[in-house]
Amino acid sequence: xxxxxxxxEALNIQEGKTATLTCNYTNYSPAYLQWYRQDPGRxxxxxxxxxxxxxxxxxxxxxxxxxxxxxxxxxxxTASQPADSATYLCALDMEYGNKLVFxxxxxxxxxS
Amino acid sequence: GxxxxxxxxxxxxxxxxxxxxxxxxxxxxATTMFWYRQFPKQSLMLMATSNEGSKATYEQGVEKDKFLxxxxxxxxxxxxxxxxxxxxxxxxxxxxxxxxxxxxxxxGPGTRLTVT
Numbered sequence: 001x002x003x004x005x006x007x008x009e010a011l012n013i014q015e016g017k018t019a020t021l022t023c024n025y026t027n028y029s030p031a032y033l034q035w036y037r038q039d040p041g042r043x044x045x046x047x048x049x050x051x052x053x054x055x056x057x058x059x060x061x062x063x064x065x066x067x068x069x070x071x072x073x074x075x076x077x078t079a080s081q082p083a084d085s086a087t088y089l090c091a092l093d094m095e096y097g098n099k100l101v102f103x104x105x106x107x108x109x110x111x112s
Numbered sequence: 113g114x115x116x117x118x119x120x121x122x123x124x125x126x127x128x129x130x131x132x133x134x135x136x137x138x139x140x141x142a143t144t145m146f147w148y149r150q151f152p153k154q155s156l157m158l159m160a161t162s163n164e165g166s167k168a169t170y171e172q173g174v175e176k177d178k179f180l181x182x183x184x185x186x187x188x189x190x191x192x193x194x195x196x197x198x199x200x201x202x203x204x205x206x207x208x209x210x211x212x213x214x215x216x217x218x219x220g221p222g223t224r225l226t227v228t
Contacts, residue, residue, distance in 0.1 A: 004155070032215060034215075034216075036219075041203075041221075041222065041224070042221050042222060043116075043118075043205045043207070043219030043220050043221050043222045044156070044205075044219045045219065046216050046217065046218070046219075049215055049216065089155070089156070093215065096214060096215060097209060097214050097215035097216065097217065098144065098161065098209075099158065099161075100156075100158065100217065101158075102155040102156040102157075103155055104153065104154055104155040105155065
């Protein structure tokens with residue numbers, strides 16, 4: 001069966017440290033993988049997109065890796081801040097932006 | 113910018129009644145709009161995809177006669193939940209794409225529906 005798994009437990013880290021979130025999937029072959037941030041009671045906000053032929057993508061303090069052999073993406077936030085506390089969703093892009101399949105998300109809590 | 117609004121932000125309705133949710137792209141014309149549903153602590157589930165002036169495409173398992181989607185213009189899509197039941201209570205989120213940015217979806221703030 002098709003499955004997307006993100007860290008089921010909340011991730012608690014200290015301010016200034018690097019947060020690493022995992023997204024694993026089975027029985028999908030996405031062309032792209034996207035990461036979103038969702039705050040409580042709000043809609044997701046796009047963060048980064050990585051293509052299947054890209055190994056790594058960076059944007060300011062964010063870094064995403066994509067390993068299509070392992071069927072895994074890692075999402076890193078360096079120098080984390082309390083304002084980074086949110087739920088982070090990975091989404092498999094199955095149709096060039098027209099069909100996103102979301103994971104359940106990982107709650108990140110950054111403590112000062 | 114790319115701002116998407118939804119109205120209402122929350123609604124309570126009685127079982128058996130219908131409720132309409134609006135989704136608007138405020139500062140761009142949306143080539144495609146999407147409707148998602150999210151249950152607590154679960155992932156967003158795509159319900160349907162709609163393009164202006166054409167019928168919506170529903171995902172497997174979504175009843176098209178229960179969840180009516182109308183995409184009347186390039187900036188407005190509506191979702192009507194007909195004959196709502198308590199199990200329809202959920203967080204409904206719309207998103208929109210714009211022509212110039214093909215891969216990114218811009219999400220609205222969501223509508224919390226509670227059916228009593």
